[in-house]
Amino acid sequence: MLKIIHCEFAKLKRKHFVFLVILAALLFPIPMTAMFLLLPRLHDKYPTAAMQFDGMWQSVLGFGIQMLLPCILGVLAAILFFMERDNNTFKNLRAIPVTSKQMVVGKIAVLFIFSIIFCLASTIVSILLGGVFFEVTGVFYKLWMSVLMGIMVTAGTLPLVIVIVLFNKTYIFSVLLCIFYSVLNSFAEFMMTELPKAVVFALPVPLINLWSSNDMQNHVIMGDADDLLMFKSLDLIPSTKLTFTILTVMAFTSVGIIIYLYKKWEEC
Amino acid sequence: MRSIIKTELYKMKHYSIPFIGVALMLLSVLLTIFTSMANDGSVWDFTYFTEQVIKNNMTTFFPACITLIMGYLITREQRDDTLKSILTVPVSFRKLLTGKLIVGSILSLTFGIVCTVFTIIFNFIAGFPGFTLQLALRGLIQTTIVNLLLYIAVMPIIIVTSKAQSGFLVGVIFAFAYGYGGMFAAGSEFLYNMYPITAALGIVRYRAYDPSVRWNTPLCIFSLGLTLLLSVILILATDNKMELKRSAKKHVKAVPKKGW
Numbered sequence: 001m002l003k004i005i006h007c008e009f010a011k012l013k014r015k016h017f018v019f020l021v022i023l024a025a026l027l028f029p030i031p032m033t034a035m036f037l038l039l040p041r042l043h044d045k046y047p048t049a050a051m052q053f054d055g056m057w058q059s060v061l062g063f064g065i066q067m068l069l070p071c072i073l074g075v076l077a078a079i080l081f082f083m084e085r086d087n088n089t090f091k092n093l094r095a096i097p098v099t100s101k102q103m104v105v106g107k108i109a110v111l112f113i114f115s116i117i118f119c120l121a122s123t124i125v126s127i128l129l130g131g132v133f134f135e136v137t138g139v140f141y142k143l144w145m146s147v148l149m150g151i152m153v154t155a156g157t158l159p160l161v162i163v164i165v166l167f168n169k170t171y172i173f174s175v176l177l178c179i180f181y182s183v184l185n186s187f188a189e190f191m192m193t194e195l196p197k198a199v200v201f202a203l204p205v206p207l208i209n210l211w212s213s214n215d216m217q218n219h220v221i222m223g224d225a226d227d228l229l230m231f232k233s234l235d236l237i238p239s240t241k242l243t244f245t246i247l248t249v250m251a252f253t254s255v256g257i258i259i260y261l262y263k264k265w266e267e268c
Numbered sequence: 269m270r271s272i273i274k275t276e277l278y279k280m281k282h283y284s285i286p287f288i289g290v291a292l293m294l295l296s297v298l299l300t301i302f303t304s305m306a307n308d309g310s311v312w313d314f315t316y317f318t319e320q321v322i323k324n325n326m327t328t329f330f331p332a333c334i335t336l337i338m339g340y341l342i343t344r345e346q347r348d349d350t351l352k353s354i355l356t357v358p359v360s361f362r363k364l365l366t367g368k369l370i371v372g373s374i375l376s377l378t379f380g381i382v383c384t385v386f387t388i389i390f391n392f393i394a395g396f397p398g399f400t401l402q403l404a405l406r407g408l409i410q411t412t413i414v415n416l417l418l419y420i421a422v423m424p425i426i427i428v429t430s431k432a433q434s435g436f437l438v439g440v441i442f443a444f445a446y447g448y449g450g451m452f453a454a455g456s457e458f459l460y461n462m463y464p465i466t467a468a469l470g471i472v473r474y475r476a477y478d479p480s481v482r483w484n485t486p487l488c489i490f491s492l493g494l495t496l497l498l499s500v501i502l503i504l505a506t507d508n509k510m511e512l513k514r515s516a517k518k519h520v521k522a523v524p525k526k527g528w
Contacts, residue, residue: 020438027445031452039455063448071332071444075437172288172340175440176333180295182444183328187299191306 004098004106005113011083012110021114024072025121028064032056033129046221053134054221057126057142061212064122065149066205067186070157072118073111074178077161078171080107085265100263108158108255116150141219145212155247156204157181158254165261193234201238201246210236211243272359272367276341280371283344285337289375293383296329297321297390304394313398314391318407319475321387322414326465330379330415331422331447332440338372338426339436362506365430369423369503376419380412387411410472417468420492422446423499427506457482467491 036042036056046052084090084103093103123146130136160181164174185205192200192210200206213228214237231237238246280286300321304312342365345351354364384407391399422443429439446465453463460466461484470488475481 024438024441024445027442031449035452035455041455067448068441068445072441075441079437171437172285172336175336175437176288176292179329179332179336179440179444183299186328187303191303194306 001102001106001109004102005109008080008106008110012079015079021072021076021118022121024068025064025118026125027068028060029056029122029125029129032059032063032126033133035059037133049135050137051221053126053130053136054138056130056134057123058216058220060122060126061145061149062209065119065146065153066189066209067182069115069118069150069153070160070185070205071178071182073115073154073157074160074164074181075175076114077107077111077157078164078174078178080110081161081165081262082171082174090265101259104255104259104262108161108258111157111161112151112154115154116147119146119150119153122146138219145216145219149208149212152208152243152247153204155251156208158251158258162254162257162261165258165265192236193230197236200236201242204247204250207238207243207246211238211240215240269363269367269370272363273370276367276371277374283341285341286375286378289333289337289379290382292329292333293325293379294386296325296383297386299328300324301390301394304396312394312396314396314400314403314407315398317391317394317396318384318387318403318411321383322411322469322474325383325411326414326418326469327447327450329447330418331465332444334372334376334379334415334419335422335426335429335436335443336440337375338368339430339439341371342368342426342430343436362503365427365506366503369426369499372423372426373416373419376415377412380415381408383415384408384411410474413472414468414474417471417492418447418465420496420499421464421468424495424502427499427502431506457484461487462491464491464495 033056036046036052036059042052042055046055084093120143123142127136127139127142160178163177167173167177185203188195188200188203189206189209192206200210210231213231217228228237300317303320303324304317310316345354345364351361355361384404387407388399388404425439425443425446426436429435429442450460450463450465453459453466461470467488469475470483470485471492473483473485476483
């Protein structure tokens with residue numbers, strides 16, 4: 001399996017995707033730092049340098065990771081899963097032999113690794129910028145939370161990969177789906193109190209956001225503590241067990257369906 | 269140039285791009301209806317609904333989608349291996365790109381009209397009050413022009429990422445973040461007048477009746493003018509060194525041995 005993952009990375013190397021993913025990780029930390037430095041209303045909300053850094057990092061998590069990452073993962077999944085079809089390399093891989101299951105698991109492992117790299121890169125850039133302009137605290141917790149975010153967001157994005165593999169006609173449709181999925185999740189996040197609890201928990205971004213904000217309250221300075229109290233009063237905070245169960249079920253079911261669909265592709 | 273644009277429009281007939289754009293405009297309106305469910309104290313009428321559609325289009329859908337559609341249209345020549353034939357006509361890649369970008373502006377305007385039609389239809393379905401023909405016309409003008417200006421705002425990304433066959437997918441990610449950045453730019457008067465995405469709203473005087481919104485139209489025009497100038501420079505810097513499709517080895521038919 002390690003060889004398959006290594007091969008997947010070697011294939012992606014030609015597309016310069018690793019470099020661009022790390023570059024995309026800078027998209028939010030830099031403007032967020034500028035905002036927290038320049039906007040007076042944020043200075044009122046976060047009076048100390050340590051609070052400003054925590055606020056900036058939480059914004060990077062919220063917008064850069066929870067919103068942008070599903071979109072990036074969708075694009076990456078489309079590239080990974082269409083690669084064998086586009087280059088007509090299915091039969092060569094089957095002759096080695098590499099089974100459909102191994103191929104799918106390898107590609108999904110690449111998605112998880114990329115996601116973790118992206119999240120860690122976002123946090124490391126935030127820490128570096130925070131070290132220059134603010135006051136950095138709780139580095140290990142923030143790095144650990146980034147790794148967790150990477151794993152959780154990828155697990156929650158796997159249902160989208162099913163749709164990408166299912167509608168395998170063009171990149172364009174798959175990428176549009178990714179954008180729609182990201183936007184739907186981000187809109188649902190703004191409306192968590194109005195939506196039925198089952199819908200909120202079925203959508204990965206609101207679920208992860210609710211769980212992480214509860215977990216973070218003991219480790220970082222929360223800018224929106226009142227919101228958290230309101231979510232608690234509405235019984236909207238999922239337990240760790242429930243969160244990980246939902247995401248695990250989502251991930252395993254998705255992987256099973258993707259393997260089935262990939263087998264069908266090969267037969268065509 | 270006219271014949272290039274005409275040819276591009278002919279080619280469009282074979283693509284599903286216009287339908288994808290229409291579907292996107294529909295999704296944009298549907299998601300706005302979805303947000304109207306939020307109990308945040310906002311009073312929803314036709315004007316507010318149209319404004320929300322424009323805002324959601326600006327921050328979430330349109331920049332990424334037009335980048336995707338244009339990237340797909342431009343790289344299609346490489347993917348279908350027709351670029352080498354076009355270059356031998358001879359039509360330079362710069363001319364072809366310019367033609368395609370002009371077609372993109374027509375598409376943006378068309379999507380604006382489609383979006384307004386969906387907004388009006390769903391306004392009646394949702395039953396928001398305050399619909400008048402005058403407001404509908406204002407909505408049409410604002411939505412259509414904003415779409416065109418947003419297209420100008422993302423044009424440099426389209427040009428830069430259109431050279432590599434799958435490079436436009438990276439462009440889509442950047443355009444998505446760039447569009448979403450409009451939401452943050454709204455926090456500062458200088459930023460929302462200078463950031464090309466939000467400057468598009470300033471030119472059409474979006475919510476100008478609200479005293480807290482202070483548009484500086486010359487600054488907005490300057491910002492988008494700079495973006496357009498950057499696009500022109502990028503087009504002028506474009507050469508014919510493109511990533512052409514690698515020709516696959518042709519199957520050589522085995523010649524049967526003669527005799528025994």
